[in-house]
Amino acid sequence: MTEFFQSLGMSYEWAWAVATLAGILLIALPLMLAVAMIIYVDRKVWAAINLRRGPNVVGPFGLLQSFADGLKVFLQETIIPSAANKGIFILAPIVTFTVALAAWAVIPFDAGVVLADINVGLLYILAISSLSVYGVIMAGWASNSKYPFFSAMRASAQMISYEVSIGFILVCVVLYAGTFNLSDIVMAQKGHGLGIVNGYVFNLLLFPMWVMFFISCLAETQRVPFDLTEAESELVAGYQTEYSSMSFALFWLGEYANILLMCMLNAILFFGGWLPPLDWAPLYYVPGIIWLLLKTFFFFFMFSWVMATVPRYRYDQLMRLGWKVFLPISLLFVVLISGYLMATGHYGAAA
């Protein structure tokens, strides 16, 4: 894109700046639209599973429901509790939202279609997702109220616990792909299964890793069955109890942008990203981004499915699952996979 702006007669630096800005807008604006629509999908799926109708009043089939909700919170009054720590109280939703958007910089949507094609893309995602806990902690602490604070404590412990096992799972994928670059990880999956299936998930050693990654994603994004941070029966509404109007909406948008990101990571790391499911020439005529979005949508459906059917975990069960089940298993698989790769000579000569 930089070349295009250079051809309009700009110097290289200006062309780069304009191209990057355009790229950011090109990702962030459709993302916001996608978040609005995905909330609608979420509610429709829950409704269908619960044998209800779901949103069906605003617009055709209720399609505009999320926009109506957005307009509603936008027109509400922003209330800042008098006992709150004002600066941090306002900063918290901004941090949540910004961090949720920042992670999208390294997501490859198609071959070469990525805002920042950096070599440490996966580490960047891990770094950014470890930042997302700050919005929650800051909100809980700055509200100066009991329930938000409990929620923030729960959230930070939960996210740190599951990030450890997510880290090990990602190491397994990186061992196979031999790179941290997300585009290269996708390309490494081409024809991985028996030479025709694109995707790491059909590998017997990586399939259990995918199952654990999916469950850890649920915990990392605080979805049911791990939504203890906003368990409404115990904590009113969790860390966002004291928030109203746009600051509340920013939390909501950030949360769903994170969920979409995790769905897309599932697709990119284990299901071959923008590649079609089978390594068969006619399937490549469909644009890559369509395959990626289809896969993402499938994972989002699974997220909603879990949300509508599974009861909430108890907090000690959540911690047990993270530290006593996922961590040892993922560590074992790192050893197993690296041993297997060494033995089969994946990295040059077998030792």
Place this chain on the structure above:
Amino acid sequence: MIQTFVFYLFAVLMIASAVMVITARNPVHSVLWLILAFFNAAGLMVLVGAEFIAMLLVIVYVGAVAVLFLFVVMMLDIDVAAMRAGFMKNFPLGIAIALILLAELVLGIGAYRVGAIELGTPMASEAPAMVESNTAAIGAMLYSKYVFLFEIAGIILLVAMIGAIVLTHRPSKSKRGQQDIGKQVRRNPDEATQMKQPEVGKGVEL
């Protein structure tokens, strides 16, 4: 042009937030400023091309260590006035430590200027050829020339971790809170409940 601008942006923000860490009155604010300082340090590292170290800095320090700091500081009920009361008493000790640190810095920079020591600087013949990404370069260095130092560091960390767990772990005396998940799952209604039909006016013997 952009690089110079970004460098000064990160550098100024980092120094300013480092100053705010020690001047902020609220300890939670201090930790948040510290996080901003870490973040800007990571930005500076990206600028010099050390992206791997930058990401590790964010993951380890910002994502894990600072969260625990924040956790602890939020839980503690720190009375700022009581902490500042001992200022004059601790003043000479503080000044002494500051002077030692300053002397070490001056010595370090002086020694670096001389340039005679080769601490960890690879010999020209031994230096691995620069591979395409610095992740690969660090790996090639760490697992060839410094492999023993690396493993010793790993073992020291492991011992420290086990030590911390041994020191803080207390086996609970009561049976409360201990549960066998398998036993709970195996339990079925037949052994957990029993049907009784008590006569009117009589209790049930359990």
